[in-house]
Amino acid sequence: MSIERQNGQIGHNADFFATHGFCVWRGLLAAAEVEGLRREVDDALAANHALPDAPIARATGTEGYYVPMMGDRTPLSRKLLTERLLPAAVGLLGTPVLPKPAKGILYRDSSPWHQDSADTSLTAVKMVTYLEPLTVADGALQVLPGSHRGSYGQALTEYRRRWPAAEPLFDERAEAAMWPGVPIATNPGDVIAFDVHLWHASIGGRDRRQWSVSYAADPVDDDGEAAVRDYLLSFLDVGHSYDPVAYPYFDPAWAQPPRPAFADRMAELLSSSQAPGRPTT
Incomplete structure (x- = not known):
């Protein structure tokens, strides 16, 4: 099902996205796609991490498990990136785009209020789907609409500086009281798109x-x-632990012809880097 048929006029979402910094496509992924993606995420996480049996008692604001999903073991993930969501990103940003590879994540606790990027030279959208129903009580994504641009975003940067998130244990009640977030309840199959400069939390x-x-x-x-370039490689710079051969960060199909048109541009852009498995000319 195309985004146009699912949501009416894509232009409305593009306008909403530009103004508020996010939009939500309800039921974009079919039930079979959700189940297939769930299997791929679970298998990838289990293959790369010794996953815990019980939830953590106290939040740290940082604990989680991450793995790229761009190889032969995750074909649905690859397909969703190139065939389903890339055209949506073009529609939202109004320009050709370069994908930052997909990943599967198990978040273990809360995430404090933050931006994914503060670089004003970067224009980018992140798209996420959760594989279980989430409400505000379960840690649904929260956003501050309009915080992706202008003086509001700058004021929040200063506010965060004055009121940093507690470490090493994260005070969830204090964070909730200090930030008037708008929660986005979701069901599996819903996709949230948000500007990488938008302030958000869980x-x-x-x-x-x-x-x-x-x-x-x-x-x-x-x-x-x-x-x-920095944004595309930032996942590698963090130093996450996983098997890069079985679960490559960049899709191996992007490294040689025939390959998607965006891969040529990515190869040009990343030619000065030493990222393992990066697209090459």
Whole structure:
């Protein structure tokens, strides 16, 4: 089912997205796709991590497990990135895009209020789907509409600086009281798209699985190229532990012809990096 048929006019969502910094496509993924994605995420996480049996008692704001889903073992993940969500990203951003590879995640606890990027030279959208129903009580994603641009976003940066999230144990009640978030309750199959500069969080939740992919607007100047390059490689820079041969970060099909048109641009953009498995010319 196309996004146009599912949601009426894509232009309405693009306008809503540009203004508020996010939009939600309800039921975008069919039940069979949700179940297939759930199997791929679960298998990928289990193959790369010794997963715990019980939820954590106290939140840290950081604990979770991550694995790329761009190889032969995760064909549905690859297909969703290139065939389903990439056209949606083009519609939202109004420009050709470069995908940041998909990953499966098991979030173990709350996530404090933050932006995925503060780089004003970067234009990008992140798309996420959760594999179990989530409400505000379960740690549903919360957003601050409009916080992706202008003086509001800058004011929140200063606010976060004045009121940093507690470490090493995260005070969930204090964080909830200090930030007037708008929760986005979702069911499996719903897809949330949000600007990477939008302030967002997940408060009070425990174990929940997410599949996500991001798309950066094709940059037009040197600053933009540097920003996109850093964004595409940021997952590798963190140093997550996983099997990069069985679960490559970049799709091996992007490294040689025939390959998607965006892969040529990514190869050009990343040619100065030493990222393992990156698209090459």
